[in-house]
Amino acid sequence: MGNKNKNKGKRFNHNNTHKGRNQNHGKGWNRVVEEAFPAYDDGHRLDRQNESTKTMAHRSNADNGAIPKGSGHGVRSYENQRQVNEYCQKQAKVSSTPSGSRSGNAKAEGGPKLDRNHFGDKERNNKGDREKAPHKSKCLECNVMPTSYCTKCLQWVCDDCARTDHYYSGCNLTSKAEAINQMKKDSVQKACLRRDTMERLLTELGAYDMQLDAFRLTMQTAFECTRKEKGRVDAMLHNGQARKRSINEALQSLENSVNFPESQSGLQELEQFVNEGKRWASSSNILDLKTFSHTTKHILLSSAHMMKMANSEDKTPGMILVSQTVHDKTLLSRMNVEGGRILVYSLAEMDTVPQGTIALPFTSIKSCIDKASALGFLEISCRGKFLGRVLIRMLGDTLRGRQFLMMCTGEAGPSFCNTHFHRVWSKSRPGESIWGGDYEKGDGSGGSTVLKVSNNEKSVPASKHMAVKAGLVSGSYENENPRTIFRVYTKDDVKPQRKSHSSYNSMYNAHSFSKEENIAKDTSAFGMVENGLDVFETALICDNITEVVIHACGVVIEAQ
Numbered sequence: 001m002g003n004k005n006k007n008k009g010k011r012f013n014h015n016n017t018h019k020g021r022n023q024n025h026g027k028g029w030n031r032v033v034e035e036a037f038p039a040y041d042d043g044h045r046l047d048r049q050n051e052s053t054k055t056m057a058h059r060s061n062a063d064n065g066a067i068p069k070g071s072g073h074g075v076r077s078y079e080n081q082r083q084v085n086e087y088c089q090k091q092a093k094v095s096s097t098p099s100g101s102r103s104g105n106a107k108a109e110g111g112p113k114l115d116r117n118h119f120g121d122k123e124r125n126n127k128g129d130r131e132k133a134p135h136k137s138k139c140l141e142c143n144v145m146p147t148s149y150c151t152k153c154l155q156w157v158c159d160d161c162a163r164t165d166h167y168y169s170g171c172n173l174t175s176k177a178e179a180i181n182q183m184k185k186d187s188v189q190k191a192c193l194r195r196d197t198m199e200r201l202l203t204e205l206g207a208y209d210m211q212l213d214a215f216r217l218t219m220q221t222a223f224e225c226t227r228k229e230k231g232r233v234d235a236m237l238h239n240g241q242a243r244k245r246s247i248n249e250a251l252q253s254l255e256n257s258v259n260f261p262e263s264q265s266g267l268q269e270l271e272q273f274v275n276e277g278k279r280w281a282s283s284s285n286i287l288d289l290k291t292f293s294h295t296t297k298h299i300l301l302s303s304a305h306m307m308k309m310a311n312s313e314d315k316t317p318g319m320i321l322v323s324q325t326v327h328d329k330t331l332l333s334r335m336n337v338e339g340g341r342i343l344v345y346s347l348a349e350m351d352t353v354p355q356g357t358i359a360l361p362f363t364s365i366k367s368c369i370d371k372a373s374a375l376g377f378l379e380i381s382c383r384g385k386f387l388g389r390v391l392i393r394m395l396g397d398t399l400r401g402r403q404f405l406m407m408c409t410g411e412a413g414p415s416f417c418n419t420h421f422h423r424v425w426s427k428s429r430p431g432e433s434i435w436g437g438d439y440e441k442g443d444g445s446g447g448s449t450v451l452k453v454s455n456n457e458k459s460v461p462a463s464k465h466m467a468v469k470a471g472l473v474s475g476s477y478e479n480e481n482p483r484t485i486f487r488v489y490t491k492d493d494v495k496p497q498r499k500s501h502s503s504y505n506s507m508y509n510a511h512s513f514s515k516e517e518n519i520a521k522d523t524s525a526f527g528m529v530e531n532g533l534d535v536f537e538t539a540l541i542c543d544n545i546t547e548v549v550i551h552a553c554g555v556v557i558e559a560q
């Protein structure tokens with residue numbers, strides 16, 4: 001039986017590629033199948049054949065370049081015709097000759113693709129025919145019923161292939177029944193594990209679903225409560241303004257009173273208004289603003305995350321766009337969720353607004369940002385090549401810092417987006433710095449201020465007095481209306497005795513340096529590069545610094 005199979009297998013292969021040498025030339029394909037599946041009657045065999053042509057024949061032919069001969073079975077003939085066609089196409093590809101048909105030629109047979117899958121002449125001569133596995137262990141693909149399974153090679157093999165191909169040390173043959181049983185056991189175990197994991201996930205998802213419901217309902221309640229509270233506060237604001245006006249008017253009339261009765265009634269009136277003002281003040285409770293800012297930020301972060309996750313499964317993804325009206329124009333900006341934070345890109349005019357967009361007023365973004373420690377970002381490229389993203393942290397609340405953030409968000413109209421750097425100072429020397437931020441002229445002569453300092457903001461310092469250090473970001477030097485120009489130091493500007501300020505924290509205390517003569521200071525500092533200083537180092541390699549462009553900018557909303 002073994003030898004018979006072997007010959008048959010050989011014939012099967014050689015039928016196609018070495019057919020001239022085939023001694024059993026007259027044996028048909030159906031005969032091969034009969035021998036391959038001796039236990040099956042004709043009907044079964046046809047089924048089996050159908051099944052195998054569906055699942056395996058295609059791969060088998062692709063691998064072996066086999067052309068099974070036609071047979072009496074209709075389905076099989078059809079398949080075989082297809083296989084012949086495939087083979088012809090393949091031959092044509094391999095040999096690039098139009099004669100790549102069943103008759104074949106030496107060139108095509110010797111092609112590298114065929115050699116890999118067939119017993120090449122060379123190998124055959126060296127080792128002899130008898131030692132060859134008839135199906136090269138592709139017994140299933142060759143429609144030969146396997147008898148055992150090699151657990152090392154993970155192959156179903158017939159007796160002959162088992163004997164010739166799997167008698168090496170390391171190969172481990174098990175009987176068909178044993179192998180199937182083992183496979184069943186493994187599959188069952190795998191399925192049970194998967195099912196258990198899914199069960200755990202289902203429990204988690206169920207809890208998440210309930211949490212989402214709770215969140216949504218709480219948010220609805222919060223919405224109602226906020227609306228009510230806003231009604232109270234609006235009324236109080238209105239009331240307070242009126243009371244203030246009354247006191248002013250009473251003061252005026254008292255001042256204008258010329259006789260005793262006028263003065264007396266004026267005094268009474270004023271006292272009445274003062275008392276009313278006192279009552280008003282005592283009822284003007286407000287909740288902690290910081291808590292609100294924190295809550296708003298977390299709700300925004302959660303919302304952006306939920307939107308991102310929901311979008312991944314949705315054919316019509318929604319989008320949250322930040323909107324702000326500047327000079328009667330609606331500016332929009334996109335938000336990107338990245339890890340535990342949101343990048344809010346600069347506002348700009350947008351031609352088309354995608355469907356399903358939710359517009360979030362920019363004030364919501366602003367309420368999440370603590371000016372004193374806000375994080376701005378610049379995305380930098382050179383000649384169209386993305387160099388990286390630079391994160392710049394504000395060093396406390398300063399007017400120059402506020403302006404820098406306004407230029408990152410574009411909330412006042414202009415932004416740093418699509419502006420370029422214009423100058424490098426002290427190149428390759430201590431205190432080296434790169435200048436940018438001129439949104440008007442691009443050469444450092446423009447960059448009119450976008451700040452509108454109200455009376456309440458007069459107490460905010462213009463900038464910080466800081467020792468120069470790589471990463472320090474400072475503004476232009478004007479005392480009044482500082483321009484949007486900024487510079488980033490890329491090298492320290494300190495002389496040898498640096499030990500006295502080794503602590504990073506001391507950087508924030510300008511006084512600790514005042515005694516030191518050797519340290520250069522910048523009086524208009526406002527920020528520090530937190531990440532991406534190397535981007536500037538790469539940018540500085542660019543011959544022409546004006547080719548280094550801020551192609552995107554914005555602010556980061558962080559979880560903490």
Ligand SMILES: [Zn+2]
Pocket residue numbers: 009133134135136137138139144157158159160161162
């Ligand atoms: Zn075999």
Ligand SMILES: [Zn+2]
Pocket residue numbers: 150151152153154165166171172
């Ligand atoms: Zn093996």
